[in-house]
Amino acid sequence: MTIKGKAYIAGIYEHPTRHAPDKSTAQLHAEVAKGAIEDAGLTKADIDGYFCAGDAPGGLWPMVDYLGLRVRHMDSTETGGCSYLIHLGHAAEAIAAGKCSIALITLAGKPRTGAMPPRAQGAEADFETAYGATTHNAYGMCAMRHMHDYGTTSEQLAWIKVAASHHAQWNPHAMLKDVVTVEDVLNSPLISDPLHRMDCCVVSDGGGALIVTTPEIAKSLKKPLVRLIGHGEAMKGPRGGKDLDLTYSAGVWSGPRAFEEAGVTPGDIKYASIYDSFTITVLMQLEDLGFCKKGEGGKFVSDGNLISGVGKLPFNTDGGGLCSNHPVNRGGMTKIIEAVRQLRGEAHPKVQVPNCDLAIAHGTGGLLGVRHAASTCILERA
Amino acid sequence: MTEAKKYPAPQGNPETAPFWEAAKAGKFLIKRCTACGEPHYFPRSICPFCFSDKTVWEESSGEGEIYTFSLMRKSPTGPYAIGYVTLKEGPSVQTNFVDCELEKLKIGQKVKVVFKPTDGAPLPFFTPV
Numbered sequence A: 001m002t003i004k005g006k007a008y009i010a011g012i013y014e015h016p017t018r019h020a021p022d023k024s025t026a027q028l029h030a031e032v033a034k035g036a037i038e039d040a041g042l043t044k045a046d047i048d049g050y051f052c053a054g055d056a057p058g059g060l061w062p063m064v065d066y067l068g069l070r071v072r073h074m075d076s077t078e079t080g081g082c083s084y085l086i087h088l089g090h091a092a093e094a095i096a097a098g099k100c101s102i103a104l105i106t107l108a109g110k111p112r113t114g115a116m117p118p119r120a121q122g123a124e125a126d127f128e129t130a131y132g133a134t135t136h137n138a139y140g141m142c143a144m145r146h147m148h149d150y151g152t153t154s155e156q157l158a159w160i161k162v163a164a165s166h167h168a169q170w171n172p173h174a175m176l177k178d179v180v181t182v183e184d185v186l187n188s189p190l191i192s193d194p195l196h197r198m199d200c201c202v203v204s205d206g207g208g209a210l211i212v213t214t215p216e217i218a219k220s221l222k223k224p225l226v227r228l229i230g231h232g233e234a235m236k237g238p239r240g241g242k243d244l245d246l247t248y249s250a251g252v253w254s255g256p257r258a259f260e261e262a263g264v265t266p267g268d269i270k271y272a273s274i275y276d277s278f279t280i281t282v283l284m285q286l287e288d289l290g291f292c293k294k295g296e297g298g299k300f301v302s303d304g305n306l307i308s309g310v311g312k313l314p315f316n317t318d319g320g321g322l323c324s325n326h327p328v329n330r331g332g333m334t335k336i337i338e339a340v341r342q343l344r345g346e347a348h349p350k351v352q353v354p355n356c357d358l359a360i361a362h363g364t365g366g367l368l369g370v371r372h373a374a375s376t377c378i379l380e381r382a
Numbered sequence B: 001m002t003e004a005k006k007y008p009a010p011q012g013n014p015e016t017a018p019f020w021e022a023a024k025a026g027k028f029l030i031k032r033c034t035a036c037g038e039p040h041y042f043p044r045s046i047c048p049f050c051f052s053d054k055t056v057w058e059e060s061s062g063e064g065e066i067y068t069f070s071l072m073r074k075s076p077t078g079p080y081a082i083g084y085v086t087l088k089e090g091p092s093v094q095t096n097f098v099d100c101e102l103e104k105l106k107i108g109q110k111v112k113v114v115f116k117p118t119d120g121a122p123l124p125f126f127t128p129v
Helices: A025-040 A060-067 A080-096 A125-131 A135-150 A154-168 A182-187 A215-220 A251-262 A279-289 A297-304 A320-324 A332-344 B017-024
Strands: A007-014 A049-051 A073-075 A102-109 A190-192 A206-213 A226-236 A271-274 A358-366 A372-381 B029-033 B055-059 B063-072 B080-087 B092-097 B110-116 B123-128
Touching: A007 A025, A007 A080, A007 A215, A007 A332, A025 A060, A025 A102, A025 A206, A049 A060, A049 A080, A073 A080, A080 A102, A080 A206, A080 A226, A080 A332, A080 A358, A080 A372, A102 A332, A125 B092, A135 A190, A135 A279, A135 A297, A135 B063, A135 B080, A154 A182, A154 A279, A154 A297, A154 A320, A190 B063, A206 A332, A226 A251, A226 A332, A251 A279, A251 A358, A251 A372, A271 A279, A271 A332, A279 A297, A279 A358, A279 A372, A320 A332, A332 A358, A332 A372, B017 B029, B017 B055, B063 B092
Parallel strands: A049 A073, A049 A102, A271 A358, B092 B123
Antiparallel strands: A007 A206, A007 A226, A102 A206, A226 A372, A358 A372, B029 B055, B063 B080, B063 B110, B080 B092, B110 B123
């Protein structure tokens, strides 16, 4: 059993807003849904599957009703920022099994306008809450240990932000359009050691949506064909504190599963969307996915190796979360959207990868330094 | 800075009550599985490794070394250092480092447990030896 080639991404939409104080969160979900449905050339009545995560107000019940959907398959898997990568895999499974034929996945919210509700806690609460783990310091702990074990430097991490900024300059919707240098990153204030302000992604309101469908329906539509050929998901946590190692993520498991299903290797990938909540997130995931050996991520990302047209692995050509958009503090959706743009040939001409026929979209969700999920999607131009 | 901080009281539950009772007496407990021999933290009634229910409480030495840390500089309650300590007994424990110069923390540094009061049971923290 495989989902290889059994589901196509027929519609994409990234909300152009980065600040939406005048809109409701549900409204933003509806707007991105409308955008993706129109991009696919479909109508709302065609949707028979719906996927949303923790950002959807009230979850599935109110959202399906608010959007006016009539669905026969639903999934509200919540794994933070990588929820939408997991949704894509689950949508492909549902489509392959005949449970739905046109699935809608939405993400939207407004963390820039107001504080987000606190993360739901589990059995660990009494043993962790008081210590104040946040995204910044949880990823800082990973970076600190990665530097200790492998000699990774702040300069190397900075190259990831530099590459993202080179791409963001061409994105009219990007929050941060200025090209920055390694020195700029190192001179920005330390937020949580060893991460500087410019090692951190933006905080933005907004959202995005996808339409996932069968090969037959996708081929009846007008958009260039993009299909999912491999998917993986995994979780990692301290697991009772045994053999704690914060220098790798659950991507070491989700990545190989996706590559194996797709029948391709990291060396075949022409474009990579890699979740960039922080620079260290990218570095660790590139290692975990096999783009370089563990511990060599610093060397791999240096000297513009992630810049489209310059380096060997063009990444996050929309400017990513580091410079363009990180709607609802969740980067998985925009990772898929830019990968589809690249495979369609719809990326900005300055960053479009020539003959881009194979791409990866990968992300983590939760706190890399505590417990998190990861999901990997391998996408192909059909 | 951290000394002045108000920490939330543990809510407790039947599974973890002995841990908090011991904390009131200044003892830092971990759990050990008598089936597979593995210690773990935070405490569970069923071993997260072999899934045996033959787990027992064990007093930890409270000594270990810093596995990693991050000094959080942007916080409304002032800077604090979060990190993990790898205990002598094996398990790594999430904590904050207190009663020390936060700028001088180092990976591998020897630390020991110290309890800080809350409105309920005291919470374990770690401080350089």
